[in-house]
Amino acid sequence: MFTTRPDQARHFxxxxxSSRPLALPNAWDVASxxxxxxxxxxxxxxxxxxxxxxxxxxxxxxxxxxxxLELVSRIAAxxxxxxxxxxxxxxxxxxxxxxxxxxxxxxxxxxGVNIEDGxxxxxxxxxxxxxxxxxxxxxxxxxxLNARVDTYLFGLGDPDTRLAETLDRARRYVDAGADGIxxxxxxxxxxxxxLAGDISVPLNVMxxxxxxxxxxxxxxxxxxxxxxxxxxQAAYAAARRxxxxxxxxxxxxxxADGIAFPELDGLLSGPx
Numbered sequence: 381m382f383t384t385r386p387d388q389a390r391h392f393x394x395x396x397x398s399s400r401p402l403a404l405p406n407a408w409d410v411a412s413x414x415x416x417x418x419x420x421x422x423x424x425x426x427x428x429x430x431x432x433x434x435x436x437x438x439x440x441x442x443x444x445x446x447x448x449l450e451l452v453s454r455i456a457a458x459x460x461x462x463x464x465x466x467x468x469x470x471x472x473x474x475x476x477x478x479x480x481x482x483x484x485x486x487x488x489x490x491x492g493v494n495i496e497d498g499x500x501x502x503x504x505x506x507x508x509x510x511x512x513x514x515x516x517x518x519x520x521x522x523x524x525l526n527a528r529v530d531t532y533l534f535g536l537g538d539p540d541t542r543l544a545e546t547l548d549r550a551r552r553y554v555d556a557g558a559d560g561i562x563x564x565x566x567x568x569x570x571x572x573x574x575l576a577g578d579i580s581v582p583l584n585v586m587x588x589x590x591x592x593x594x595x596x597x598x599x600x601x602x603x604x605x606x607x608x609x610x611x612x613q614a615a616y617a618a619a620r621r622x623x624x625x626x627x628x629x630x631x632x633x634x635x636a637d638g639i640a641f642p643e644l645d646g647l648l649s650g651p652x
Contacts, residue, residue: 509525
């Protein structure tokens with residue numbers, strides 16, 4: 381599909397449009413990435429929480445950079461579509477560490493990253509974003525740098541000024557080199573429209589049950605819609621249901637909706 385990594389990067393960037401938002405059901409391992417690609421996804425985005433869980437770690441900067449990058453490399457090698465990696469806060473203590481992480485992400489084959497502010501001061505994420513951009517520029521890579529603003533996800537600050545705070549952070553992050561702004565935790569249409577109207581780069585939101593449909597979000601100005609750890613959580617819930625059914629009643633009906641063995645096995649043995 382793509383002959384070079386720069387072709388992938390250009391295509392991935394072009395997918396960010398509110399006229400047809402980029403819909404990303406996030407993957408956490410090679411098998412989930414192949415399943416999502418086969419379902420028709422034009423790109424693969426990882427979920428840092430799902431990746432951490434699959435490797436036996438909790439979410440929240442507990443996973444080591446080396447293990448995270450190894451997983452990104454395996455996913456990028458397994459799919460033909462562009463890959464963007466969720467790297468939490470950058471897997472490092474400071475901006476220099478984040479630059480090293482981004483260099484590793486590019487070497488692993490990804491064309492985009494998510495970096496989050498979390499509980500960090502906005503100035504610290506701005507410095508991390510600037511370092512990430514510089515690392516990509518040094519590598520000659522067209523990296524799509526998505527900055528996550530966690531004001532709504534974590535309920536930071538005064539609710540009456542949260543929108544203004546979010547927009548202020550977004551401007552700082554764009555000035556630092558962000559190509560997109562990700563604001564998870566928002567489902568209110570008026571707030572989403574206000575964010576899209578005042579943010580100068582593509583807006584990414586996180587969707588789930590109760591959120592507007594992808595097309596509706598596009599009408600509000602959203603260019604990218606992701607599911608975060610939601611798909612991984614649903615998959616682990618399916619495992620729990622099957623386990624409880626087997627152990628409690630001795631039944632197996634919860635397995636009825638599984639992907640057929642030949643189909644799933646074929647996704648991992650067929651051509652990439």
